[in-house]
Structures are given as C-alpha cells and as structure tokens.
Amino acid sequence: MPELPEVETVVRGLDRAMTGKIIERVELRRENLRFPFPDRFSANLEGQTVANLSRRAKYILARLSSGNVLVVHLGMSGRFLIDAGGAANFHHELAHKPAHDHVVIDLEDGTRITYNDPRRFGYMLLVADAELDSHPRFKSLGVEPLGNHLNETYLNAAFRGRATNLKAVLMDQRIIAGLGNIYVCEALHLSGLSPIRKAGSIATKRGGPGKRIAPLVASIRDVLTRAIEAGGSSLRDFGHTDGSLGYFQHNFNVYDREDGSCVKPACQGTIRRIVQNGRSTFYCAACQK
DNA sequence: AACACCCCCTGTCGGC
DNA sequence: TGCCGACAGGGGGTGT
Incomplete structure (x- = not known):
C-alpha cells in the first residue's frame, strides 16, 4: 500500500x-x-x-x-x-x-x-x-528524500557507473528511502527522464553533478510534498486513521494511466505500461528520454 | 557488489 | 455465472 x-x-x-x-x-x-x-x-x-x-x-x-x-x-x-x-x-x-x-x-x-x-x-x-540506527532493517537505509541529504551531489555519486535503470535505482531503499512504485513513476515523468535509462548515464564521473540530476531531485521533492499535502493516495487499501481517504491519486500524471494521454503541455504522447523487475512502470515515451 | 527472480498473502478485476 | 490468471502502493532471500 x-x-x-x-x-x-x-x-x-x-x-x-x-x-x-x-x-x-x-x-x-x-x-x-x-x-x-x-x-x-x-x-x-x-x-x-x-x-x-x-x-x-x-x-x-x-x-x-x-x-x-x-x-x-x-x-x-x-x-x-x-x-x-x-x-x-x-x-x-x-x-x-x-x-x-x-x-x-x-x-x-x-x-x-x-x-x-x-x-x-x-x-x-x-x-x-x-x-535503532544499527538495526538490520535500518542500517542500510538511504537518505530521506525530503531531507537535506538528498541533493544533486549525493545522487550523482549514487548513480555514477551504475548500469541499472533509473526506475530500479530510485526504488532501491538503500539509496533513497521512502519512494515506491507510484512516486518513482511520477517523479520520472515530471523530470522528463525515461525509466529505462541507465542511472549512470545522467551522472558525471567528476566535477559537478550531471545537469539532469537537479530536475530529478526537484521532482522527487515536489511530488512527495504535494502528495503529503493531499493526505496521500488512496487506491485500493489506503485510508487515513479516521477512515477518510487521501486524494493525490487524482493528480497522477502516469501511474495507472495506461493508454491515457500525456498531460505535459505540447506532448502528444500516450502513457505506456511496461514491467521492470516484476513491477509495473507507467511512462510517456514521447517526453521521457 | 550488483542484478534478476521468486516468494510471502489475500482480494479484485477482466477475459473467456 | 463461474473459473482462472494477472495484478496490487512492500521488500526479503537467494541465485548468478
């Protein structure tokens, strides 16, 4: 959930x-x-x-x-x-x-x-x-996506040299802890990055972070912040502790929108569903590169 | 180390 | 209508 x-x-x-x-x-x-x-x-x-x-x-x-x-x-x-x-x-x-x-x-x-x-x-x-910090479930957790430790330098270093696709790397709790299938799909769409692109391809080997890193960091923070303000997303199971529902699901651009039109201005693309590492990925091949 | 795959469990939905 | 497979926001464990 x-x-x-x-x-x-x-x-x-x-x-x-x-x-x-x-x-x-x-x-x-x-x-x-x-x-x-x-x-x-x-x-x-x-x-x-x-x-x-x-x-x-x-x-x-x-x-x-x-x-x-x-x-x-x-x-x-x-x-x-x-x-x-x-x-x-x-x-x-x-x-x-x-x-x-x-x-x-x-x-x-x-x-x-x-x-x-x-x-x-x-x-x-x-x-x-x-x-707690040394507990097996916690010691390998990556940075909080809304905290100061998630920044362009950190992500550039984490992506450097990695052949894994961006979707899987962002789902990896050892790098950023807290993202899941919905918000990874949404953040990649917001930042115009393809989920099948290799993570290492947007990182630099030395010097400042790759120029595509900053929009990704901003998109992650943006989508999470807006989702918290909306009380989360209610699909099948999720409800608040008082039984009410979150409503961020109405703001999804790609998640669960297979065959829908891309909402990005001037984009004529159609949302596709593919499977990566056994999980659905939703994205627009027209504007996510 | 990094990556791919299967597994856990119940419920629901779509196709035939 | 019923049956059956696919799939669901998680990640642990194991194989290569």
Whole structure:
C-alpha cells in the first residue's frame, strides 16, 4: 500500500491519538504478520507512555517511555484505524474486514487503535532506541528524500557507473528511502527522464553533478510534498486513521494511466505500461528520454 | 557488489 | 455465472 506520503499521513494520525497517552492493553489476534511478533511484545508495550511518533523511510516509529521504539511497517495492505470512542464504530469509506484485524491497542483514555492487514506483508518490531540506527532493517537505509541529504551531489555519486535503470535505482531503499512504485513513476515523468535509462548515464564521473540530476531531485521533492499535502493516495487499501481517504491519486500524471494521454503541455504522447523487475512502470515515451 | 527472480498473502478485476 | 490468471502502493532471500 503505502509509500512515504501515505506513511507520513498515518504517522500524523497516530501522533494525534497516541502521543502522551498510556498504552493500557495490546491484543494480538494471531502470532505473526509477515514475521512472528517479538517475545513478550504485548507485555513490553502495556503500561508504556507514548513519547512521540515519527517516520523513517516507510517505517512508523513510536518512541516509548521505556526507551524502546515500536517499529511498524505497513507492507502493501496495512492500515490503522482509530476510534476515540472505544467501541467499534468504523464509519470509513473503505471496506473493512474484521477478520484481518490482527492487533488491537487500547489506550488508557479509551481510544482503540486497530491494525488491519489483509495480505500480512506488514510487521511490527520492538527495538531499543539506542540500537535503532544499527538495526538490520535500518542500517542500510538511504537518505530521506525530503531531507537535506538528498541533493544533486549525493545522487550523482549514487548513480555514477551504475548500469541499472533509473526506475530500479530510485526504488532501491538503500539509496533513497521512502519512494515506491507510484512516486518513482511520477517523479520520472515530471523530470522528463525515461525509466529505462541507465542511472549512470545522467551522472558525471567528476566535477559537478550531471545537469539532469537537479530536475530529478526537484521532482522527487515536489511530488512527495504535494502528495503529503493531499493526505496521500488512496487506491485500493489506503485510508487515513479516521477512515477518510487521501486524494493525490487524482493528480497522477502516469501511474495507472495506461493508454491515457500525456498531460505535459505540447506532448502528444500516450502513457505506456511496461514491467521492470516484476513491477509495473507507467511512462510517456514521447517526453521521457 | 550488483542484478534478476521468486516468494510471502489475500482480494479484485477482466477475459473467456 | 463461474473459473482462472494477472495484478496490487512492500521488500526479503537467494541465485548468478
């Protein structure tokens, strides 16, 4: 489901509901999601105060008074639903199958937070705050695309000498962490770059960064920023923690628009769908070179 | 190291 | 109508 803008939207919803509150009870309705829950997972959450919510790449981080961090990855179909009333009162617009409610978190103030995940590609970890950066899931993560570490110099160096296509390199979380299939397709279209072009072909070997790098960096930042402002993109699964929907999907230029007309001014192209590394890529061959 | 491929799981949709 | 394959916003693991 979720790429960076969707995860950021979920984090903001969880922050409003959880920060400063005490976790009273955690019910696991199965023993695993993608991975088994850690030993004593519920016991290590219960009684803790939530210090703050944040995001790293596509991970949700909830820092606890114990010094541990609850780490959640939503996979493809993970959702959180928050009910301030405590009783089941889901009135959101997406189908909700209680059979896939795998974790129920009750806060001391009566708020109930339910984690629902039909495909169970999501998972939850509990990691000591001091060990987070060296944790196997985090130590190899690349830069945050909206942070200062993503810049032309960094990307030029990361692309230098690489024969891999731009689509795959931008999807690689070890280089930039947080992009996924939608926003890579959109950023490449915005910057006029072909997804099948070799990454190394827009990098310089020495001196300043290649001239096509700056538009790419700007496009990545632009599309992510606008998507966060729109509350993310709602396709099949993604909803906000209050059940409402994001609306950035209405702003897609290429994603899921096969056979549609290119929206770039003066471009007469048609959006094509191809498969790269087993994932769909949408692009306009007329204006993306 | 870098890259390609298969896998995990459930649901949905389109074609026949 | 039903069945069946393709595909879905994730990425881990393994082979070359």
